[in-house]
Amino acid sequence: MNQNDRIDAAAPEAGVPRDASAPVAPAKKQGTDWWAEIKAIFWLILAVLAFHSFIAKPFYIPSESMMPVLLQGDRLVVSKYPYGWSWVSPSFHVFPRSEGRLLGRLPERGDIVIATPPGGRSDYIKRVIGLPGDTIELIDGDVYLNGQQLRHERRPPLELPVDQNLPCRSDVGFADRRVTGADGTPVCRLPILREYLPNGRFYDIIDDGYSKGDDYPRTRIPEGHVFLMGDNRDHSADSRFPLAEQGLGGPIPWENIGGRAEFITFSLDGSSSYFNPISWFTALRGGRAGTSLRPGRVEPTAAEAR
Numbered sequence: 001m002n003q004n005d006r007i008d009a010a011a012p013e014a015g016v017p018r019d020a021s022a023p024v025a026p027a028k029k030q031g032t033d034w035w036a037e038i039k040a041i042f043w044l045i046l047a048v049l050a051f052h053s054f055i056a057k058p059f060y061i062p063s064e065s066m067m068p069v070l071l072q073g074d075r076l077v078v079s080k081y082p083y084g085w086s087w088v089s090p091s092f093h094v095f096p097r098s099e100g101r102l103l104g105r106l107p108e109r110g111d112i113v114i115a116t117p118p119g120g121r122s123d124y125i126k127r128v129i130g131l132p133g134d135t136i137e138l139i140d141g142d143v144y145l146n147g148q149q150l151r152h153e154r155r156p157p158l159e160l161p162v163d164q165n166l167p168c169r170s171d172v173g174f175a176d177r178r179v180t181g182a183d184g185t186p187v188c189r190l191p192i193l194r195e196y197l198p199n200g201r202f203y204d205i206i207d208d209g210y211s212k213g214d215d216y217p218r219t220r221i222p223e224g225h226v227f228l229m230g231d232n233r234d235h236s237a238d239s240r241f242p243l244a245e246q247g248l249g250g251p252i253p254w255e256n257i258g259g260r261a262e263f264i265t266f267s268l269d270g271s272s273s274y275f276n277p278i279s280w281f282t283a284l285r286g287g288r289a290g291t292s293l294r295p296g297r298v299e300p301t302a303a304e305a306r
Contacts, residue, residue, distance in 0.1 A: 049091055052080075052091040053080065053089055053090040053091050054080055054081065054085065054089065055079070055080055055081060056077050056078060056079045056080060056259075056262075057077075057078055057080065057091060057259070058075060058076070058077060058078075058265065059075070059076050059077070059078045059114065059123070059125070059261070060074075060075055061073065061074040061075075061076070061125065064166075064232055064235055065124075065125075065126070065230035065231075065232050065235060065236035065237065065238070066112070066125055066126070066127070066230055066231050066232060066236075067190070067206055067231060067232040068158050068160070068190060068192060068204055068205075068206055068231065068232075069112070069203065069204065069231055069293065070112075070125070070231075070261075070264075070293070071160070071165065071166060071267060071285075071288075072165040072166065072270075073165035073166075073267050073268045073269060073270055073285070074264050074267045074288065075264065075265045075266050075267065075268075076261055076262070076263060076264045076265060076293065077261075077262045077263055077265060078114050078258070078259040078260065078261050078262065079259055079260050079262050080258070080259045081259075082107075082259070082260045083101065083104060083105050083106070083107055083113075083254070083257055083259070083260070084101040084102050084103040084104035084105055085101060085102045085103065086098070086100070086101045086102070086104070086254075086255035086256075086257075086258075087255060088116045088255065088256055088257070088258040089258060089259070093116065093121050098255070099224075099253070099255060100224075100255060101254065101255050104254070106131060106132070106226070106254060107128045107131075107226060107254075107257065107260065108128070108199065108201070109128055109129065109130070109131060109197045109198070109199055109201060110127065110128065110197050110199065110201035110202075110203060110295040111127070111128045111260050111261075111295075112125065112126070112127050112128075112260065112261040112293050113125070113126065113127075113128055113228070113257050113258075113259065113260055113261065114257065114258040114259050114260075114261065115228055115248065115252055115256050115257050115258065116256045116258060117243060117247075117248050117249060117252070117256070118243065118248075118249055118252060118253070118256065119243065120243075123258060124228075124237075124238070124248065125261060126228035126229060126230050126236070126238050126248075127203065127228065127229055127230070127231060128226050128227075128228060129143065129145070129197075129227050129228065129229050129239075130145060130221045130226065130227030130251070131221065131226060131227075132221055132222065132223045132224060132225055132226070132254075133220070133221060133223070134146055134220070134221045134227070135147065135218055135219065135220050135221070136216070136218070136219055136221065136227050137216060137217065137218040137219070138213070138214060138216035138240070139215060140210070140214055140215065141207065141210065141214040141233065143229075144218075145197075145198065146198075148198070150195055150196060150197065150198075151195075151196040151301070152193045152194060152195045152196065152205075153193065153194050154192075154193060155192040155193065155194050155204060156192070157189045157190060157191055157192060158189070158190045158192050158204075159179075159181055159187040159188070159189050159190075160187060160188045160190065161181075161185065161186075161187055161188075161269075161285075162178060162185075162187060162188055163269035163270055163271065163285075164269060164270030164271055165268065165269055165270035166188055166269075168186070168187075168188035174188060174190070174208070177189055177190060177208075190206050190208075191206065191207050191208065192204050192205070192206065192207070193205050193206075193207045196298070196300075197295075198300055199297075199300060200297050200298050200299055200300040201295040201296065201297050202295060202296050202297070202298060203231065203295040203296070204231070205231045205232070205233050206231065206232045206233060206234065206235075207233065207234070208232075208233075208234040208235065209234065210234075211233070211234035211235070213233065213234065213236070213238075213240045213241065214233070214234070216240045219250070219251070221251045222251060224253055224254050224255075225251035225252060225253055225254060226251060226252060226254055226257070227239045227250075227251045228248060228252065239251055239252065261293040262292070262293060262294075263290060263291060263293055264288050264289060264290065264291040264293065265289060265290075266284060266285075266288065266289045267284070267285040267288040267289070268283045268284065268285065269283050269284075269285050270283070271283045
């Protein structure tokens with residue numbers, strides 16, 4: 001037998017499968033690629049921030065200033081694109097203050113918007129009442145827009161269940177409003193007016209008697225500014241009040257508007273605890289999820305349409 005005819009006994013012949021019982025060397029275990037994990041988390045966070053800054057973000061209602069449409073404890077969605085984008089659009093106000101908006105569009109009277117006070121960083125939620133060029137005045141609680149008194153009508157009192165986020169006490173602005181409901185539980189009975197804007201949009205406000213904000217001198221809204229007010233007229237720090245009183249300091253620049261409130265996602269009564277998962281469900285207020293925050297609309301009267 002010559003050298004070329006020799007066969008290596010350790011090597012299997014071509015086409016002959018290896019014996020399954022033969023030992024196989026274990027695959028080498030791969031370690032975690034921490035750098036890849038960190039990059040994935042970074043891009044996920046960046047995507048969430050971009051969505052919150054340019055498309056929509058959740059918002060929490062911390063006060064009673066927009067009652068009766070919004071209650072403390074409501075969670076809602078704010079869309080960022082309806083009016084274009086400005087320095088307040090990012091979730092964190094990190095950009096330098098600048099004038100104007102990218103692809104800007106003025107809000108419509110009656111819109112509920114998120115706004116940042118001049119010189120501030122916090123977010124307020126209020127309703128747009130006046131637009132650039134309008135004149136606005138309040139006399140004994142009545143709103144006069146361009147010299148025309150806004151039409152309003154008395155509505156039946158609204159009864160809201162008392163809870164930890166709606167204590168209905170005098171120290172939170174509702175003296176003598178806490179009563180016993182028909183089922184024997186405490187409720188907050190609120191006096192309601194329905195207010196109509198010249199464009200036919202309407203919404204309900206709380207008329208809780210005379211307050212300091214019920215009189216406001218006749219003011220012309222400058223170009224590029226809007227006038228905002230809370231629906232809880234007697235307990236809202238808004239464009240009627242100076243910055244020193246936690247108000248908005250008059251009409252605010254339109255670039256200080258961060259978005260439009262769209263709908264309520266869910267609402268909590270204040271009884272939930274981080275350490276008690278069951279309470280996350282028992283604290284939910286029924287009937288508020290999905291509530292639209294757009295005002296109603298009717299055909300304006302001939303006087304309003306002028």
